[in-house]
Amino acid sequence: MLEYVTFELVLQLLVNGILFGTMYGIAAIGLSLVYGTMRIIFLAHGAIIVFFAYICYWLFRLLGIDPYLSLIIVVPLSLLLGAGFYAGLFKEAAALEDKNISLLIAVGLMYLAEQLMLVVWTANPRSISTIYTDLVFRPFGINIPFTRFIALVMAILSAFGVLFFLKKTLIGTAVRAASEDMESATLMGINPHWVNVVAFAVGIGLAGVAGVGLATVYSFDPGYGFIFAIKALIALAFGGMGNVFGALLGGILLGLLESLSSFFIGAGWADAITYGVFLLVLTFRPQGLFGGST
Amino acid sequence: MENHLLELKGVDIFYGDVQAVWDVSISVDEGTIVGLLGANGAGKTTLLKTISGIIHAQSGEILFSNRSLAHLRPQAVVDMGISHVPEGRRLFSQLTVLENLRLGSYPPRARPLFEESLERAFTLFPVLEARTGQKAGSLSGGEQQMLAIARALMAHPDLLMLDEPSLGLSPIFVRTIFELIKTLNDQKVTILLVEQNIHQALKISHQAYVLKTGKIVMNGPGDELLANPEVQMAYIGERWRKK
Numbered sequence: 081m082l083e084y085v086t087f088e089l090v091l092q093l094l095v096n097g098i099l100f101g102t103m104y105g106i107a108a109i110g111l112s113l114v115y116g117t118m119r120i121i122f123l124a125h126g127a128i129i130v131f132f133a134y135i136c137y138w139l140f141r142l143l144g145i146d147p148y149l150s151l152i153i154v155v156p157l158s159l160l161l162g163a164g165f166y167a168g169l170f171k172e173a174a175a176l177e178d179k180n181i182s183l184l185i186a187v188g189l190m191y192l193a194e195q196l197m198l199v200v201w202t203a204n205p206r207s208i209s210t211i212y213t214d215l216v217f218r219p220f221g222i223n224i225p226f227t228r229f230i231a232l233v234m235a236i237l238s239a240f241g242v243l244f245f246l247k248k249t250l251i252g253t254a255v256r257a258a259s260e261d262m263e264s265a266t267l268m269g270i271n272p273h274w275v276n277v278v279a280f281a282v283g284i285g286l287a288g289v290a291g292v293g294l295a296t297v298y299s300f301d302p303g304y305g306f307i308f309a310i311k312a313l314i315a316l317a318f319g320g321m322g323n324v325f326g327a328l329l330g331g332i333l334l335g336l337l338e339s340l341s342s343f344f345i346g347a348g349w350a351d352a353i354t355y356g357v358f359l360l361v362l363t364f365r366p367q368g369l370f371g372g373s374t
Numbered sequence: 375m376e377n378h379l380l381e382l383k384g385v386d387i388f389y390g391d392v393q394a395v396w397d398v399s400i401s402v403d404e405g406t407i408v409g410l411l412g413a414n415g416a417g418k419t420t421l422l423k424t425i426s427g428i429i430h431a432q433s434g435e436i437l438f439s440n441r442s443l444a445h446l447r448p449q450a451v452v453d454m455g456i457s458h459v460p461e462g463r464r465l466f467s468q469l470t471v472l473e474n475l476r477l478g479s480y481p482p483r484a485r486p487l488f489e490e491s492l493e494r495a496f497t498l499f500p501v502l503e504a505r506t507g508q509k510a511g512s513l514s515g516g517e518q519q520m521l522a523i524a525r526a527l528m529a530h531p532d533l534l535m536l537d538e539p540s541l542g543l544s545p546i547f548v549r550t551i552f553e554l555i556k557t558l559n560d561q562k563v564t565i566l567l568v569e570q571n572i573h574q575a576l577k578i579s580h581q582a583y584v585l586k587t588g589k590i591v592m593n594g595p596g597d598e599l600l601a602n603p604e605v606q607m608a609y610i611g612e613r614w615r616k617k
Contacts, residue, residue: 253469257466257477264465266428268477268481
């Protein structure tokens with residue numbers, strides 16, 4: 081088989097991996113933010129991403145709004161929904177010592193969202209077809225689908241947006257402080273509910289962006305959310321829990337791992353290898369592969 | 375009836391079913407240093423946490439400038455003018471020195487005064503000015519303690535509560551910290567000082583309370599307690615045990 085391997089082919093595999101991986105990356109950043117202040121894995125994240133993919137789909141099908149243009153509706157909506165989730169579902173549980181309650185709420189939310197989506201949109205896969213859906217660039221003989229490229233740009237821009245927010249604003253600094261030591265943060269006058277709301281809003285805001293990326297690139301169904309959440313969780317583990325930039329890199333690494341292993345070893349093996357590496361990383365590098373900090 | 379800056383009356387505190395503090399009454403007058411002394415597990419840290427709203431008392435009264443602190447959350451307490459430097463400093467080690475200081479002036483009362491508070495912090499601790507961009511976790515133990523105190527001062531407190539500020543520091547830094555506490559007090563900051571270093575703490579305290587297993591067993595002016603043979607016994611005994 082190896083005689084077929086050309087430089088272009090390897091390059092194509094790498095590009096595919098990166099294009100896939102950045103999607104995992106922004107999902108993982110969302111998980112990372114919520115984990116930071118709340119100390120839970122927000123398992124419903126994937127279902128919420130798929131939900132926003134459906135919103136994007138509906139805006140396109142029912143109102144004829146271009147998927148990229150729909151970001152101006154989806155992003156504010158997702159920020160609000162994130163704040164709403166915290167205020168409505170997690171506020172009481174977040175104050176408890178036992179974080180498992182919050183985790184269970186996330187699990188409940190995941191299944192509820194999945195079932196509601198099944199009722200509203202059925203289990204049939206949906207996708208968006210526009211004039212640019214099949215558009216492909218071919219720089220240096222490599223295929224780069226337009227929609228995947230835009231998804232990459234959206235992911236990178238939103239990752240840097242979040243980093244800027246965390247580093248340069250007072251509330252962003254407060255979120256980082258609370259992620260490190262909530263009790264000490266409250267002694268500074270920081271309201272724990274406020275940083276949790278902000279972390280949730282920004283995290284779910286990223287889910288909105290990821291949803292639009294997903295809707296433009298893939299076909300999706302309600303059950304896809306759980307798989308997406310698990311992939312994001314793997315990306316998070318690769319990058320180190322609570323490390324925002326590491327989460328993006330972890331996503332890219334996961335994308336590369338999937339792309340390369342499914343070609344060189346076999347598509348059937350790709351997921352097994354991914355989960356194997358996930359366990360290895362957690363076992364031997366629980367702090368993540370990119371040792372640094374936020 | 376005299377007006378104390380801080381007054382605790384008959385305070386009982388529980389951890390779950392276990393009572394940690396029994397019927398404690400303490401008063402702190404404006405402009406003084408008050409020592410809260412005793413061995414490990416005597417309930418000193420519990421008392422500070424209760425004043426700053428991290429935990430809540432079962433019964434009794436806590437008044438600050440004659441306003442009740444009961445049921446207030448930490449973020450409200452610090453905005454009333456009480457800053458708490460917790461045991462072990464609890465800096466945000468991944469954040470820079472400047473970011474730590476900026477969060478110190480997070481309470482609404484302190485936020486507009488950030489620039490001048492920063493200037494005061496750098497005057498008191500010139501070493502921090504040279505390290506603004508450095509992560510707090512990369513500082514030495516002594517520098518970290520200075521940053522923790524500087525961060526608490528950024529909130530413009532009327533009362534500064536220090537929990538074991540000398541813990542784990544080299545003898546030179548211990549002396550520096552105690553001198554610093556006196557300097558701050560000269561600048562009209564009222565201080566509630568929790569210490570295991572009883573001898574040093576008594577030397578600078580105007581008033582002191584000795585706690586033992588959650589109860590106040592002795593109180594009086596610092597120099598009086600220092601001369602008290604009972605305290606000396608306990609103090610020497612403690613040093614003996616540590617050896």
